[in-house]
Structures are given as C-alpha cells and as structure tokens.
Amino acid sequence: MASTTRDGRDPDPDATPAFSVEGLSKRFGSGADAVHAVEDVSLSVERGSIVGLLGPNGAGKTTLIKSILGTVIPDEGTVRVLGRDAADGRRGAYANVDAMLEGARNDYWRLTVRENLRYFATIGGVAPDSVADRHDRLLDRLELTERADTPVRELSRGMKQKVSLASVLAGGAELVFLDEPTLGLDVEGSRTLRREIRRLAEEEEVTVVVSSHDMQVVEDVCDRVVVMSEGSIVADDAVERLLGAVDDYRVRIASDDLSPATIADLRDRFAVADADASADPPTLAVSTDGDAAYDLFEALHAADVTLDRVDTVEPSLEDVFVRLTGAAPDASSASEPDDGAARAGRPRAATAGDDGGVQ
Numbered sequence: 001m002a003s004t005t006r007d008g009r010d011p012d013p014d015a016t017p018a019f020s021v022e023g024l025s026k027r028f029g030s031g032a033d034a035v036h037a038v039e040d041v042s043l044s045v046e047r048g049s050i051v052g053l054l055g056p057n058g059a060g061k062t063t064l065i066k067s068i069l070g071t072v073i074p075d076e077g078t079v080r081v082l083g084r085d086a087a088d089g090r091r092g093a094y095a096n097v098d099a100m101l102e103g104a105r106n107d108y109w110r111l112t113v114r115e116n117l118r119y120f121a122t123i124g125g126v127a128p129d130s131v132a133d134r135h136d137r138l139l140d141r142l143e144l145t146e147r148a149d150t151p152v153r154e155l156s157r158g159m160k161q162k163v164s165l166a167s168v169l170a171g172g173a174e175l176v177f178l179d180e181p182t183l184g185l186d187v188e189g190s191r192t193l194r195r196e197i198r199r200l201a202e203e204e205e206v207t208v209v210v211s212s213h214d215m216q217v218v219e220d221v222c223d224r225v226v227v228m229s230e231g232s233i234v235a236d237d238a239v240e241r242l243l244g245a246v247d248d249y250r251v252r253i254a255s256d257d258l259s260p261a262t263i264a265d266l267r268d269r270f271a272v273a274d275a276d277a278s279a280d281p282p283t284l285a286v287s288t289d290g291d292a293a294y295d296l297f298e299a300l301h302a303a304d305v306t307l308d309r310v311d312t313v314e315p316s317l318e319d320v321f322v323r324l325t326g327a328a329p330d331a332s333s334a335s336e337p338d339d340g341a342a343r344a345g346r347p348r349a350a351t352a353g354d355d356g357g358v359q
C-alpha cells in the first residue's frame with residue numbers, strides 16, 4: 001500500500017483509526033415530519049478490519065455511510081477519516097477512500113475491464129502505470145484476467161459486479177465502503193469476492209465496511225458487526241461474541257416415527273420451533289438449552305421414536321439480528337447460500353448413530 005499512498009497523512013497510521021464518528025446526527029425534513037435518520041451515533045473502526053453494517057430498511061445505514069463519505073452533511077457530530085477531520089477539507093480526508101454503493105458502480109461499459117481500472121486510478125489521482133501490477137493482481141484474484149481486454153458491456157452481471165469491486169480498489173484506496181457487494185453473484189462469484197475482501201484486509205490492511213442484507217456474507221467475511229435500528233447503534237461487537245450472546249440452540253431431529261400425534265404431544269411440552277410431519281422422514285426442531293435437551297430425548301425414547309438424524313443448530317447472525325431489531329433481514333436481496341445448510345441456523349453437528357438410536 002505504501003507505493004499508492006498519495007498524501008501526507010498521520011505519521012503513525014497504526015494509532016489512527018480508519019475512521020471515527022462522534023455524536024453524529026442527521027435529520028431530514030423539519031418539525032413534526034422530521035425523520036431522524038441517524039441519532040447520536042459514535043463509532044471508531046481500526047485499520048485493516050472488516051466491519052459489517054446491518055439494519056432493517058430505513059435504519060440509517062446509508063445516511064451514516066454517506067455522512068462518513070461527506071456526501072451527506074450531518075446536523076451534529078464529527079467525522080474523522082484516515083486521521084483527518086472530514087470538515088477540514090474534503091480532498092485531504094477522502095484521497096484514499098472509495099465506495100461501491102447500492103451494489104454497483106458507474107463503470108464505463110464501452111471501455112475494457114483494464115481500461116476501467118486505469119480510468120478509476122487516474123481520477124483517484126494515481127498514475128495508472130504506477131499501479132499496473134496492482135491491477136494485474138486484482139484481475140487475477142477476481143478471476144477476470146481472461147476478460148481484461150473485453151468491453152465491460154459484454155460481461156455477465158456477476159462479472160460486472162467484480163469489475164465494480166476492482167474499480168473501487170484500482171487507485172489503492174485504504175478505506176472502502178461496499179454496499180451489497182455480492183448482490184447478483186452466483187455462489188462461486190460470491191465466494192471469490194469474499195475471499196478477495198478478506199485478503200485485502202489481511203494482506204494489504206485495507207479497511208472494509210460491508211453493508212448487506214445477506215447475513216451469510218456478513219458472518220463469513222466480517223470481524224465485527226455494527227447493527228443499527230431506528231437511527232441508533234443497537235449492537236457493536238465481534239461476530240463470535242454476538243453469536244455467543246444468543247442462547248437459542250435448536251435440536252433438529254428426523255424420524256419415521258414422528259407421527260402427527262407424537263408431534264402434537266411434544267408441542268405441548270417443548271418449545272417446538274418447526275415441525276414437518278409430511279417430510280420424508282418427518283422432522284422436528286426444538287429450541288432448547290442443555291437441560292431441556294435431556295428431557296426431550298427422554299420423551300422421544302418413551303414415545304418409541306427411533307432417530308434417523310439429529311442436528312444441533314447454533315444461533316445464526318440472522319437470529320441475532322432478528323432478536324436485536326425485531327425485523328427480518330430482507331431475504332429478497334440475499335444471495336443463495338453456499339450449500340444446503342439452513343439459512344436460519346448453523347448446523348453444528350450431525351450425530352445420528354448408525355443404528356439410529358440416541359443414548
């Protein structure tokens with residue numbers, strides 16, 4: 001990154017956050033109709049970290065990001081970007097910052113992939129020849145090398161999305177905001193993009209803020225998650241700690257012996273989250289802590305239910321999100337899961353014995 005740094009920023013980058021906001025508020029409109037889009041938000045993000053910004057529609061995420069980017073002027077509060085007060089002069093603060101908002105960027109569709117990278121490096125203030133190696137590396141990592149000389153308009157949607165990301169990174173930005181970066185990508189494309197985001201943070205100390213409704217992407221890629229609701233931050237923690245804070249494990253079983261009558265009986269005694277008597281074999285999921293799990297297996301044993309399969313399902317980021325905001329993430333904008341795993345939970349262990357019994 002040193003070769004692409006363009007200004008005389010803070011001499012001790014390790015001690016300076018990538019950005020920080022303090023007491024940030026933004027209202028739209030006035031009087032009784034005023035919308036408090038962001039209210040008294042404070043946040044500081046370390047360099048080289050990947051932060052997920054989550055929240056239901058209208059929570060204030062875009063307003064916060066645009067306030068940090070300087071395209072929305074906050075009513076109150078301060079923003080510091082890469083060691084500089086954003087209010088002191090936009091060029092200095094934003095020289096090494098870039099963004100891909102709403103899942104896309106205005107790439108030039110008549111230009112080739114490589115020409116786009118050179119163009120965006122130039123408008124970012126970098127001589128494109130000086131970052132040619134970087135562009136080669138980006139194209140390689142994003143599996144675009146073979147299409148480097150193809151006009152962007154001839155590419156698939158997923159490839160265009162990857163070109164958007166490459167363009168954002170073409171000038172050597174140290175802080176990037178990515179809104180729905182995997183929108184429209186297939187499973188493989190999404191995986192490639194996530195891998196590249198992680199590599200950029202780990203190897204090049206790029207700081208990445210990812211805003212997405214796709215919880216799986218956020219869970220996979222982010223070190224830390226900030227959850228907003230109604231203009232405020234309602235959670236801000238490492239992904240593991242957020243997951244650990246929700247004590248809502250589920251035991252999911254499958255058995256040919258799960259008759260509708262047995263399921264009805266179990267419903268009276270346990271917190272049945274989900275049941276499907278018509279599945280082959282029928283299935284049952286029960287929310288439980290450790291003690292209730294013993295009671296459940298005793299009840300199943302007493303009812304002569306031989307288990308074909310047992311999974312323990314850990315709480316997912318989606319469960320945490322629903323718990324914190326009371327809202328479901330917008331499934332319509334989420335990409336497909338990588339595998340057959342249920343989105344609503346993270347299967348931890350399949351423990352069905354060969355004989356189907358549980359002792």
Ligand SMILES: Nc1ncnc2c1ncn2[C@@H]1O[C@H](COP(=O)(O)OP(=O)(O)OP(=O)(O)O)[C@@H](O)[C@H]1O
Pocket residue numbers: 028029035036037055056057058059060061062063064
């Ligand atoms: N330019 C604007 N004029 C008036 N109201 C606005 C404007 N921009 C945002 N708002 C309002 O501010 C609130 C926060 O909007 P914002 O776009 O920041 O939320 P968001 O979390 O990004 O939502 P989404 O996930 O739907 O993109 C919403 O009630 C929105 O209607």
